[in-house]
Amino acid sequence: MIALLKRDLALAIRAGGGFGLSLAFFLIFTTLVPFGVGPATGILGTISPGILWLGALLACLLSLDRIFQLDWEDGTLDLVATSPVPMEGLAAMKALTHWITTGLPLVAVAPALGMLLNLPGPAYPWLIASLALGTPALSAIGTFGAALTVGIKRGGLLLSLLVLPLYVPTLIFGALAVSRGAEGLDATTPLALLAGITLGTLAVLPFAAAAALRVNLR
Amino acid sequence: MNLTVTDLSCARGSTQVLADVSFTVAAGEALILRGPNGAGKTTLLRTLAGLTPPLAGRVDCPPDAIAYAGHADGLKAQLTVQENLEFWAGVFASGTITRAVDAFDLEGLLDRRAGDMSAGQKRRLSLARLLVTGRPIWCLDEPTVSLDTENVQRFAAAVERHLDGGGSAVIATHIDLGLPAARSLDVSPFIAKRLRADDPFAQGLDDPFAEGVEP
Amino acid sequence: MPKTATMSSLWEYANPRKFMATSAWLLPWVTAITVICLVVGLVWGFFFTPNDFRQGSTVKIIYVHVPAAIMAINAWLMMLVTSLIWVIRRHHVSALAAKAAAPVGMIFTLIALFTGAVWGQPMWGTWWEWDPRLTSFLILFLFYLGYMALWEAVENPDSAADLTSVLCLVGSVFAIISRYALLFWNQGLHQGATLSLDAEENIADVFWYPLVISLAGFGFLFLTLVLYRTRTEIRARRLKALIAQERMAA
Numbered sequence: 001m002i003a004l005l006k007r008d009l010a011l012a013i014r015a016g017g018g019f020g021l022s023l024a025f026f027l028i029f030t031t032l033v034p035f036g037v038g039p040a041t042g043i044l045g046t047i048s049p050g051i052l053w054l055g056a057l058l059a060c061l062l063s064l065d066r067i068f069q070l071d072w073e074d075g076t077l078d079l080v081a082t083s084p085v086p087m088e089g090l091a092a093m094k095a096l097t098h099w100i101t102t103g104l105p106l107v108a109v110a111p112a113l114g115m116l117l118n119l120p121g122p123a124y125p126w127l128i129a130s131l132a133l134g135t136p137a138l139s140a141i142g143t144f145g146a147a148l149t150v151g152i153k154r155g156g157l158l159l160s161l162l163v164l165p166l167y168v169p170t171l172i173f174g175a176l177a178v179s180r181g182a183e184g185l186d187a188t189t190p191l192a193l194l195a196g197i198t199l200g201t202l203a204v205l206p207f208a209a210a211a212a213l214r215v216n217l218r
Numbered sequence: 219m220n221l222t223v224t225d226l227s228c229a230r231g232s233t234q235v236l237a238d239v240s241f242t243v244a245a246g247e248a249l250i251l252r253g254p255n256g257a258g259k260t261t262l263l264r265t266l267a268g269l270t271p272p273l274a275g276r277v278d279c280p281p282d283a284i285a286y287a288g289h290a291d292g293l294k295a296q297l298t299v300q301e302n303l304e305f306w307a308g309v310f311a312s313g314t315i316t317r318a319v320d321a322f323d324l325e326g327l328l329d330r331r332a333g334d335m336s337a338g339q340k341r342r343l344s345l346a347r348l349l350v351t352g353r354p355i356w357c358l359d360e361p362t363v364s365l366d367t368e369n370v371q372r373f374a375a376a377v378e379r380h381l382d383g384g385g386s387a388v389i390a391t392h393i394d395l396g397l398p399a400a401r402s403l404d405v406s407p408f409i410a411k412r413l414r415a416d417d418p419f420a421q422g423l424d425d426p427f428a429e430g431v432e433p
Numbered sequence: 434m435p436k437t438a439t440m441s442s443l444w445e446y447a448n449p450r451k452f453m454a455t456s457a458w459l460l461p462w463v464t465a466i467t468v469i470c471l472v473v474g475l476v477w478g479f480f481f482t483p484n485d486f487r488q489g490s491t492v493k494i495i496y497v498h499v500p501a502a503i504m505a506i507n508a509w510l511m512m513l514v515t516s517l518i519w520v521i522r523r524h525h526v527s528a529l530a531a532k533a534a535a536p537v538g539m540i541f542t543l544i545a546l547f548t549g550a551v552w553g554q555p556m557w558g559t560w561w562e563w564d565p566r567l568t569s570f571l572i573l574f575l576f577y578l579g580y581m582a583l584w585e586a587v588e589n590p591d592s593a594a595d596l597t598s599v600l601c602l603v604g605s606v607f608a609i610i611s612r613y614a615l616l617f618w619n620q621g622l623h624q625g626a627t628l629s630l631d632a633e634e635n636i637a638d639v640f641w642y643p644l645v646i647s648l649a650g651f652g653f654l655f656l657t658l659v660l661y662r663t664r665t666e667i668r669a670r671r672l673k674a675l676i677a678q679e680r681m682a683a
Contacts, residue, residue, distance in 0.1 A: 003308020007297070014296040075290025082267050082286045083309045083351075144603065148596050152586045161582055162600065165575040166607045169614040176618060193617070197610065208603050215595040218270055231589045233677065411681045418449050418525050419670040420678070 001089045004080075008097040018066060022059040022102045023109060029055040030113040041118040048117035049127070049178035055113070056106045056131060057167055060138040063102050064163065065156040067094050067146040068213070077150075081217050087210035095136075095143040095206065103135030119182065126181030130191060134174040137198040140205045141166045147209035151216040169197055220244050221266070221283075221355050221386060226275035228258065228265040229414045234273055235261050237410035241403055243386045245354070248377060248397050251390040253405035259390035260288070262405065263357045266388060273414055285353040289360060291344035295333025299324055299343055302332055303350050310351045318349035322376060338369040345376055356380065356387040362395075370395070449667050452526045456660045463660065467653040474647025482640055494552045496644060500651035502545035505573060508538025508655060512580070513605050516598035526663065528594035529670065531601065532584050533662030537655060539577035546570055565615040572611050576604050590670065 012019045033051050037043055071077045080090055110131050111124055119127065145163035149155035173194040180187035221243040228236050235258035243249045251259045264270045266277055267286035293302050303315040303324075319325055322342045327335065332343060341364065348356055356377075362370050374395040377387055381399050389395070413420035478496035512531045519528040549567060550560045561567070583600055587593035 003305050006308070007294070007301070007305040010301065011294060011296055073290070074292055074294070075288050076292040076294075078264075078267075078269060078288055078290070079286065079292045079306075080309060081269055082284065084282060084311055085309055148583065148600060149586070151592070155586065158579075158582055158586050161575075162579040165572055165579060165611075166604070168572055169607065169610045172611075172614040172618045190617070193614075204606075205603070208599055212596055212599050215592050215599075218592065232591065232674075233681070413674055413678055413681075417674065419667070419674045 001085055001093050004085065004090065004093040005097055008094070009100065012097070012101045018063060019101055020105075022063050023105050025062055026055050026059040026106055026109065027113065029058060030116055033117065045118040045120055045182070048114060048119040049123060049182055050175045051117060052110055052114060052119070052127060053130075053134075053171055053175040053178065056103075056110065056135065057138060057171055059106055060098075060102055060135065060142060061160055061163065063098065064142040064146050065149070065159050067098055067143055068150040069146075069155075072150050072216075077213070077217060081214075087213050088206045091143055091147060091206040091209035091213065092202075094146075095140045095202075095209075098143060099136050099139040103131075103139055106135060107131040119178075120184075122184050123178050123182035126187050126191070127178045130174045130177040130187075130194060133191065133195045133198055134170050137170045137194075137201045138167065140198075140201040141170070144205045144209040144212070147212040147216070150213065170194065173197065220279070221388070222276075222278040223266070224276045224278070226262075226265065226277060227273040227410070228261050228270060229273045230258070230261045230270070232414060232417055234410055234412050234414045236405060236408045238275070239405070239408045240275075243355070243388060245384045245386055246381050246399060248381055248387040248389060248400040250395070250397075250400050250402045251388060251405055252392070252402055253409070257405050257409055259405060260359050263359050263388065263390060264288075266357050273416070279355060283353055284355045284357055285348045285351040286357045287344060287348060287359065287361065289363070291340060292347070293332045293340060293344060296331065298329050298331055299335075300328040302343065303346060306347050306350045310353075312350060312352035315346075315350055318346040321349055321379065322346040337364040338366060341365055341369060341373065345373060349380075354385045356385065356389075358387060358389045358391075360390055360392075362391055362393055449526055449671070453664060453667060456664055460657065460660055463653055463657045467650060467657050470646055470650030470653055472650075474643050474645075474650045478640075478643035478647060482643060489555075491552060491555050492640075494548050495640070496647045498545060498548040498552060499644065500648045501541045501548065502570065503648065504651045504655050505538055505541040505545050505570065507652075508534050508541060509573065509576070509605070509608070511659075512538065512601055516601040519594055520598045520602075525594075525670075526667065528598070529666040530659060530663045531597070532594075533666050534655075534659050535577055535581045535584070537658045537662065539574065539581065541651075541655070542570055542574045542577060546574065563619065565612075565619045568615050568619075569608075569612050572615075573608065576608060580604065590673075 030051065033047075034044060037047065068077065071080070081087065107128060110127055114124060114127055142163055145159050145166070148162060149159045152158060173190045177187040177190040177194060180190065223239055223241050226236070226239045227234060228239075239262065241249060251262065253259055261270065263286065265272050267284050268277075269286070292306075294305075297305070300315070303318060307313060307315050319328065322345060324342065324346055327339060327343075330339075332340065335343065341361070345361070348358075362373060365373060370393065374397060377389070377395065378397060378399075380387065381397070475496055479493050482493065484490045484492065512534050515527045515531040515534070518524055519531065546567070549570075553562060554560050580597055580600060583597050584593050587596055
C-alpha cells in the first residue's frame with residue numbers, strides 16, 4: 001500500500017501530473033471574488049471565511065475525476081484488484097494521495113489568500129485549523145464519488161453532482177468555524193463537529209468506495 | 219500448483235458467454251485458448267483472475283496464485299522502467315525486481331521512461347511485471363499484440379522459462395508460439411450466448427406479455 | 434425447501450411476474466382510493482374550513498404543502514429500504530422500485546418547495562428564506578437529482594442498481610448529518626424569526642381532519658405512481674432482455 005502512495009505522489013509531481021493546478025485555481029478563484037462583489041474591504045472581510053472555504057472545496061472538486069480515471073484506463077485498477085492490496089486500502093491510499101497533493105497545499109496558501117480578502121486577524125488560526133481538519137473529509141468523500149463514476153465516460157459533471165451535496169456539512173462547519181473566529185468568538189464547537197465528520201468519513205467511506213470499485217471492475 | 223476449472227460458466231454484463239468450461243493446467247504446462255473474436259476468451263481470463271464472479275462452476279487454485287495481464291498493460295508513461303517494476307513489486311509485496319530485469323534483458327533500459335519505449339520494449343516490461351508478481355499461474359490476454367516476429371520469439375522463450383521453472387500459463391492468442399509444453403483449447407464448443415440464468419427478466423421470454431397471465 | 438401454501442413468503446413479490454400480476458390487480462383499487470382521498474381531503478380543506486384568523490385563506494395551502502413534504506422524505510426512506518433489500522437479497526424488483534420512486538419523490542420535493550414559496554411570500558414577505566427546514570429540502574432535491582443521474586449514466590442495469598444503492602445508503606447518512614448541520618448553521622447566524630408551523634400540535638381539529646385525509650391521499654398517490662413506474666421499469670427491462678436475445682439469436 002505504501003508503494004501505491006509513493007507511486008501516486010511521484011506521478012503527481014512529474015510532468016502532466018496536475019500538481020499545483022488546484023492551487024492555481026484556488027488563487028484565481030479568490031482573485032475573481034473582489035471583481036464580482038466590489039473592492040470594499042468591509043464586505044470582503046465579512047464574506048472571506050465563506051469564500052475561502054468555497055474556493056478550497058471547488059479546488060478539491062477539480063481534481064477528483066483523476067483519482068481513479070487514469071488507473072482505470074491503463075488497466076492498473078484491474079491489476080491492483082488481483083493483487084494482495086485490498087480495495088479498501090487502495091481507496092484509502094487514493095484519498096490520502098489526493099489530500100497530500102491537493103488539500104495540504106490549500107491549507108498552506110489559504111492564509112495568504114485570506115490577506116487578499118482582508119480576513120480579520122483573529123480568524124487565521126481558525127482558518128488553518130478548519131481547513132486542516134476539513135480537507136481530509138473533502139478528499140475521502142471525493143474518492144467515494146470518483147469510485148462511483150469511474151466506469152462512466154465523461155463522468156466529471158456527474159461526479160460534481162453526486163459529491164457537492166455530500167460536501168454540505170463539511171462546508172457548513174468549516175466556514176462557520178472561520179467566521180466565528182473572525183468575530184473574535186470561540187469556534188471550538190464547529191471545529192469539533194468538523195473533526196467528527198472527518199473522522200467518520202475516513203472510517204466509513206473507503207469501504208463504500210471499495211464496494212463501488214468492485215462493482216465497476218466486474 | 220494446479221489450476222482446475224470445473225463446469226465454469228461466465229458472463230459479461232447481463233450476457234452469459236461461455237458455459238460448462240472444464241480444464242486442468244498443471245505446473246509446467248501452458249494452455250492456449252483459441253476461438254473467434256468475441257467468443258469469450260477475455261471474459262474467461264477475467265473470471266479466472268477473480269475480477270468477474272463466475273455464474274456457475276468452480277475455479278480451483280491456491281490463493282494469490284494468478285497473475286493477470288489484460289489488453290492494457292498498467293504501465294505509467296511518466297515513470298521509468300525501474301520505478302514501474304518497483305511499484306508492482308511493492309503492491310505484490312514480492313521483494314526484488316532483479317530476477318525480472320535479468321530475465322527480460324531490461325538492464326540497459328532501467329532509467330528509460332516507459333513512455334519513451336517502443337511497443338516491443340513495453341511488452342517486455344509488462345511481461346517482466348508478471349515475474350515481479352512472483353505468482354506461478356499466468357493468465358495472459360493477447361500478449362503478442364503489437365509485437366514483431368523477433369519479439370514474439372523472445373516472449374515465447376520467456377514463457378518457456380517460466381514453465382520450466384514450475385510455473386504455468388493460460389494464454390489467449392491467435393498466433394503459434396511454438397511452445398513444446400502447450401496444449402490448445404478451442405473455446406468455440408463452450409460458447410453459450412444467452413441471457414444469464416439468474417436474470418429474472420429472461421424467464422418466460424417466449425411470452426412477452428407473460429405478466430398478464432395469472433401465476 | 435417446500436413452501437407451505439398458507440405461509441406464502443413476502444419475497445415472492447420480488448419475482449417480476451408475480452409482481453406484475455399482483456400490481457395489475459392492485460392498481461385500480463389503489464388508484465380509486467387515491468382519487469377519493471385527494472378529492473375529499475382537498476375539497477374539504479379548500480372550501481369547507483374557516484380561514485385562519487391570522488393567516489387568512491393562505492393557510493389552505495397546507496393541504497398540499499405538508500403532505501407533499503412528508504411524502505418527499507418518505508419516498509427517500511422507501512428508496513433506502515428497497516436499496517437495502519437489493520444489496521442484501523438481490524431482488525431485482527426491489528432495485529427497480531427504488532429507481533421508480535426517485536422521480537416521484539423528486540416531484541414531491543419540488544411541490545413542497547414551490548408551495549412553500551407561494552405560502553411564504555404573503556406570510557414572511559419573501560419567496561425564499563434560508564431556514565434550516567427549507568434548505569434541507571433543497572438539499573434533498575439535489576440528492577434526488579444525483580441519484581437519478583447515476584441511474585441514467587450506468588449502462589449495465591445490475592451495476593447501476595448496485596452503485597445507486599451504495600449512493601443511497603451513503604447519501605442517507607449525509608442527509609441526516611446535513612439536517613443537523615443546517616440547524617446549527619442558521620441558529621448560529623441569526624436568531625428567531627422562524628415561522629415554521631408544526632402541523633400536528635398547533636392545528637385545531639377543524640383543519641386537522643381534512644389534512645389527515647389529504648395526507649392519506651398523497652400517500653396513496655405515491656403508492657399508485659410507484660406501482661405504475663415499477664411496472665414500466667419491469668417492462669423496459671423485459672424489452673431489453675428480448676432485444677438482447679433476438680440479437681444473440683441472429
